[in-house]
Amino acid sequence: xxxxxxxxxxxxxxxxxxxxxxxxEAARGGSRARPRTQSSLAIRGDQGPWFLVNASPDLRxxxxxxxxxxxxxxxxxxxxxxxxxxxxxxxxxxxxxLRESATPIRVFCDAAIELANRHxxxxxxxxxxxxGGHCIPIDPNYLSHNVRSKLGYPFRFVELAQExxxxxxxxxxxxxxxxxxxxxxxxxxxxxxxxxxTYKANIADQRESPATPLAEQLAALGAVVSYHDPYxxxxxxxxxxxxxxxxxxxxxxxxxxPHRDYDADRLARIAKRFFDTRGVTSVxxxxxx
Ligand SMILES: [Zn+2]
Numbered sequence: 122x123x124x125x126x127x128x129x130x131x132x133x134x135x136x137x138x139x140x141x142x143x144x145x146e147a148a149r150g151g152s153r154a155r156p157r158t159q160s161s162l163a164i165r166g167d168q169g170p171w172f173l174v175n176a177s178p179d180l181r182x183x184x185x186x187x188x189x190x191x192x193x194x195x196x197x198x199x200x201x202x203x204x205x206x207x208x209x210x211x212x213x214x215x216x217x218x219l220r221e222s223a224t225p226i227r228v229f230c231d232a233a234i235e236l237a238n239r240h241x242x243x244x245x246x247x248x249x250x251x252x253g254g255h256c257i258p259i260d261p262n263y264l265s266h267n268v269r270s271k272l273g274y275p276f277r278f279v280e281l282a283q284e285x286x287x288x289x290x291x292x293x294x295x296x297x298x299x300x301x302x303x304x305x306x307x308x309x310x311x312x313x314x315x316x317x318x319t320y321k322a323n324i325a326d327q328r329e330s331p332a333t334p335l336a337e338q339l340a341a342l343g344a345v346v347s348y349h350d351p352y353x354x355x356x357x358x359x360x361x362x363x364x365x366x367x368x369x370x371x372x373x374x375x376x377x378x379p380h381r382d383y384d385a386d387r388l389a390r391i392a393k394r395f396f397d398t399r400g401v402t403s404v405x406x407x408x409x410x
Contacts, residue, residue: 123165127173127183128158132211134179158183159211163200170201176215202227208237208246231400248400248410250377251289251331253320258286258329290331293398293410294338297373300394300408306372309343314361314371316388317378318350325352332377333357347371351382368392376401 128134135157136145147154159177171187173180190199200219203226205212219226234246252258261283265276298308318332319325327333332348336358339346346358349367354360361367365388368374374392376385379401389395389407397407 122167125163125171125187127161127163127186128177128179129160130157132159132209134158161212161215163187171199172201173203173215175206175212176203176219177211178214180215180218196222198222198224198226200226202229205230205233208233234400248398249289249331250293250335250398250410252286253328253330253332254326255328258283286331290334291338293335293375293396294342296410297339297344297375297396298342300396301373304394307343308339311344311372312370313339313344313346314367314374315346315348315358316350316364316368316374316376316383317380318348318353318356319378319380322378322380323352327353327356335375335377350378351380364388365391368395 133140135154136148144154148156158179160175161177161180161183162174163171163183164174165171170190177183184200187199192199198219200222203216203219205228208230216228230246237246261279265279265283268274268276268279294308297313301308301311315332315336318330318336319327320330320332336346336348340358347361347367348356348358349361349364350356364382368388369391371392373394373396374388375396376383376388376398379385379399385397385402385407386404389397389402389404392406395402395407396410398410400409402409
């Protein structure tokens with residue numbers, strides 16, 4: 122195994138742009154201390170691609186220091202994945218620099234998300250097929266509309282978030298297609314069961330539920346879609362009352378909302394294929410988003 126220290130400084134690097142302490146001045150002078158970028162590691166086996174431990178804002182500069190290695194094609198990359206040890210901006214901002222990769226980069230972040238969510242008011246960063254309800258899909262649009270019309274420039278951060286949320290159902294449909302493909306099956310004609318079609322767990326509210334565009338996308342690709350939801354007596358596609366029977370019979374089960382009625386690990390074991398879009402399973406039978 123090879124470990125390469127890409128950076129070892131705290132946020133802002135060293136010298137920090139607005140600091141005139143002894144260490145920073147020494148780093149500027151280059152005599153007693155060397156300039157350092159923000160902390161990050163690169164790790165690899167004797168062969169194969171690198172994995173990063175955290176992605177610092179200095180990532181671009183840091184990657185240039187890795188020894189050259191053969192990559193596939195013009196857009197191939199030597200980085201196969203990133204392990205996040207926390208959710209700090211100093212350790213995550215570099216992910217933005219990796220967004221143009223030809224193949225999706227794997228981000229190992231479950232433990233970091235769990236840590237971040239221990240904050241009493243934070244329960245975000247959970248995977249899902251998009252957002253629903255009357256706030257998040259709609260209200261930020263008023264904000265960005267006002268920024269555009271009153272200040273005259275786009276509110277890019279909000280618009281980008283809305284765009285990503287809006288494209289999630291299509292992404293999940295594509296992943297569903299790939300899961301069946303991997304077993305030599307087509308999505309066209311496959312029985313797909315959606316579990317939980319409300320916009321959040323343990324309620325009956327379906328306003329702006331991203332399950333609706335997901336069901337539409339799957340149906341448009343030829344899937345035979347049905348649903349199970351203890352809180353929703355009628356919906357756009359046929360309902361199944363028999364949870365375990367329906368899960369066992371479907372070619373693919375997609376867990377959309379983790380209602381408390383669902384023992385996701387148990388259902389994943391019963392299903393032919395189980396796609397957990399909420400990161401609540403812990404058994405190897407489940408495919409996670
Ligand atoms: Zn300093």
